[in-house]
Amino acid sequence: MGNLLATAANVALNPTLLAVCERRQPQSFSRRSIAKVVFEELARVQAMRSPLDPVSIRLLPSSLLAEAGIKDTVFMDAVSRIEGRYQMRFRDEWLLDMQTCEDLIACIADHMFDTVDRSEQPIPPPPREGHRVAALAELDSDPANTDAFPECLALEERLQGLAEAGLVNPFLRANQRVHNRTAEINGREVVSFTSFDYLGLAGHPDVTRAAKAAIDRFGCSASASRMVGGNNTILDRLDIELARFLRTERAVVFPCGYGTNASIFNHLFGTGDLILYDELAHNSIMHGAGASKAGKRSFRHNDYDQLDALLRDLRSSYRRVVIAIEGVYSMDGDYPDLPKFMAVKKKHRALLYVDEAHSLGTMGPEGRGICDFFDVDPAEGDLWMGTISKALGAGGGYLAGRERLIRYLGYTTPAFVFSTACSPPNAAAALEGLRVIEREPWRVTRLQENSELFLKLAADSDLNTGSSVDTPVIPVIVGSSTRAIHVSQQLLEQGINAQPILYPAVRETAARVRFFLTSEHTEEQIVHAVSAVADVLSRC
Ligand SMILES: Cc1ncc(COP(=O)(O)O)c(C=O)c1O
Secondary structure (H helix, E strand, C coil): CHHHHHCCHHHHHCHHHHHHHCCCCCCCCEHHHHHHHHHHHHHHHHHHHCCCCCCCCCCCCCCECCCCCCCHHHHHHHHHHHHHHHCCCCCHHHHCCCCEHHHHHHHHHHHCCCCCECCCCCCCCCCCCCHHHHHHHHHCCCCCCHHHCHHHHHHHHHHHHHHHCCCCCCCCCCEEEEECCEEEECCEEEEECCCCCCCCCCCCHHHHHHHHHHHHHHCCCCCCCHHHCCCCHHHHHHHHHHHHHHCCCEEEEECCHHHHHHHHHHHHCCCCCEEEEECCCCHHHHHHHHHCCCEEEEECCCCHHHHHHHHHHHHHHCCCEEEEEECCCCCCCCCCCHHHHHHHHHHCCCEEEEECCCCCCCCCCCCCCHHHHHCCCHHHCCEEEEECCCCCCCCCEEEEECHHHHHHHHHHCHHHHCCCCCCHHHHHHHHHHHHHHHHCCHHHHHHHHHHHHHHHHHHHCCCCCCCCCCCCEEEEECCCHHHHHHHHHHHHHCCEECEEECCCCCCHHHCEEEEECCCCCCHHHHHHHHHHHHHHHHHC
């Protein structure tokens, strides 16, 4: 963990932070209970980040964090959660060179509480020498036998568990055909609520026609990075029209949304900088932040007050600080109070990075995104990231913002420079998609009406839709993973495709079936879906 935190060591010199690190309430904590909290939080965060790859071994004090698959970002998130639980804050230099769970436990015991029960037999630290080998042996007797990788075995067990419980694997269901909002699965037509094609553009005749024409003219692939031969007139036009649509000075299209997030943080922020991200930020943001040498901290979901407090303590110790949030969160269907985040960013001279993957096309009267929704000027923010893979019905990512910065990023970001450009049919589809949104504004209106209708009917039926509001992402929280799989399966039998979201992706009691609304759903389909969920839930 050392590299990750190396830049933040100077935070320890900050007197405000030192004050925060004082123990707030004298309490007695046993080493064993600290260990329990550490294991719990590491496993929980890992599970949230990688639902199908949870910590697959029992964590022990001697477990090497890296060998247990706990990445830097997971580690830092767990640290943030531990801080929350104990109402304390770690000094960054304490976190340097942590390798095992015991290092973290000892750090808490040594630094965080005056009254830690030191009389208790300490958990013996593993012998330093050879402990890497011992940990490997604990994980896997033959480290080169991929069939015996504990993470692979854990997945096999989970899948087998489903089968043994008589449940059908709800993942990787293959569509045989998609038409508007119906799909064919296993030879049967179903109404689908699993697609990000919010505005029905993926199969729109003008969009598919544009994609086909691009294939005829340019072929299926850009065949090179945009920098070195893969650029074309469609991509150039898409950059220009995206910037115009988003009301930013400039935009640049990347090959993939995930790669844009995964590449940009490392590229623009490094030693001496700080990345602050919402705890529910998308995996690609976490991955990108993890790759950077900047310090990093998460803040509670949508909590701009906590962010403000963090910045009060930390800002003066860093050069650049970036706050990463999303326009719409795709697990809960809620969104940030953008003006409040902008105020915090301004107050602390930080940059605001907003991932609009799920807000582009869905939010605001014209579907221009979260700025359109709040009627704020995008020039007030700094970096607007998004994908053309969702509401625009194509595949790829983009960055938008001020002229000079976006030009720089479009010449230098590794995911742009070293990756084959977004394919001609994808670029052409997105370009036509933008034009359709403006030509057919009823799509955005219909999407918002459909979402509102679903939410209202769900409320009338006493379904628990959590914090979802004003967005086309609507979870129905059903209270347990088994129940979520069961409900999803029953719905499929009734011709409705909606995905279950299970522990550990969410808390077990928050397991849910998630619905993505589109402008293509009919009132009848929505009424039928909500009453089917209510009916299934009343029987299980
Ligand atoms: C919030 C968010 N950001 C980024 C991405 C990645 O975008 P893409 O699918 O275009 O790679 C996703 C994908 O689901 C997402 O939900």
